[in-house]
Amino acid sequence: MKNKYRKYLMVFDQDKKWGFFINNLGRTVISPNQDYPSKDHPDDYVFEWSKGRVLDEFHLVLITKGEGVFESEQTGKKRISDGDVFLLFPRVWHRYKPSKKTGWTERWVGFSGEIANQFLANGFFTAEEPLLSKCNTESVLNHFNTLFKLFDEEPFGFQRLASGICVQLMAELYNIKQGGNNIEDLNSMISKAKSLMYKNIKQSIDLEKMATELGVSYSKFRIDFKTQTGVSPLQYYLLLKIEKSKELLLNSNKNQKEIAYELGFESDFYFNRLFKQKTGLTPGQFRNFQK
Incomplete structure (x- = not known):
């Protein structure tokens, strides 16, 4: 995997009318003792730790290696480690950084739209509880990889295709949030129960x-x-x-x-x-x- 991949997108009116669109995505390997965040992001996204940042969009950030800290207006300071996801909400102050000792590997996707607002405003995810653990599953990583491939190639209608994949990603994370470590057992038990009910x-x-x-x-x-x-x-x-x-x-x-x-x-x-x-x-x- 390359140490850095970033894409900031031009979003057109037809993308916005769809109701869910991707603004940016990327993956970065932050080495131990490396400065963070780097200064080569667009002005709307770069921030200083001392000041933090407020965005006008949702961000989903997955840490797949290393550890660090996350802090927001609602949560206070929280420790972040391998496999954790944190969500950033529009107009909510936040900041985050990897540990100087370990660095970290991060993947992220930023998104907006009326559907995104409804989807997240209905209580499935909240700014008060933006952290999820043990999310570095094969399925979650595959969704990220599919998004990277789409935005590398930019086929016809790629924004609309990407919006569906991002919703699938959010659904997968919500299942992890609800099912915890027992998703397979839960699926097996409930499937058997449904089958018995139907019989x-x-x-x-x-x-x-x-x-x-x-x-x-x-x-x-x-x-x-x-x-x-x-x-x-x-x-x-x-x-x-x-x-x-x-x-x-x-x-x-x-x-x-x-x-x-x-x-x-x-x-x-x-x-x-x-x-x-x-x-x-x-x-x-x-x-x-x-x-």
Whole structure:
């Protein structure tokens, strides 16, 4: 890998209209005792440690070797080490630097746009908690490498392609944030649970017994399931039943009572109430509206 790669981009109106665009990206190897930051960045990006800096865009910085410090208006001073990511937010004062003893290797991407603002303003990432650990995974590094290749070659529509890759990168980091060190175990357990729910869609299911069979307490199962899906196991199971009932309403001549019975609902009344709660329509209204 070259010790330094940087690209600062011209952003045009059509890029901005897309809603998510890359302003700059790069990778740099900072050797021990090397001055930091270097002075060969554009004026909008260079800063002095004593003064810090405020940007008008988001930055994502990944450290893959070495250690140092990060400080922002919200966090105070934080130690940074190999595998850490820190996010810089628009109009938030910050500063960071590698240790003189170790230096560090950094990769970064700066981005802006209405979609970026919505994506990060919805609480997935916050200026109060901008640090993530153990992010130097193969997938994260591959996303960075794909971005570098795109901006080296600049094929037709490269900004739009890059915006999608950057969103994938942010999704990967959010998964790391939510799943921590247990992503593989979490994926395996939740996938098995979803499969069992689907196989048992036409009857009632004992979710506490399912958790025991998966080797965890129900409280942990519920927390992990909601972490990955955004809803509780029970709500997910009921939504599966509702989706299956939609299929039966549209592709069979079975009446509402027959469908409720087939899918294991405790009563026709409960099925009707739940269906309307989840869809805004009664089963009969849904069938007539779709025809």
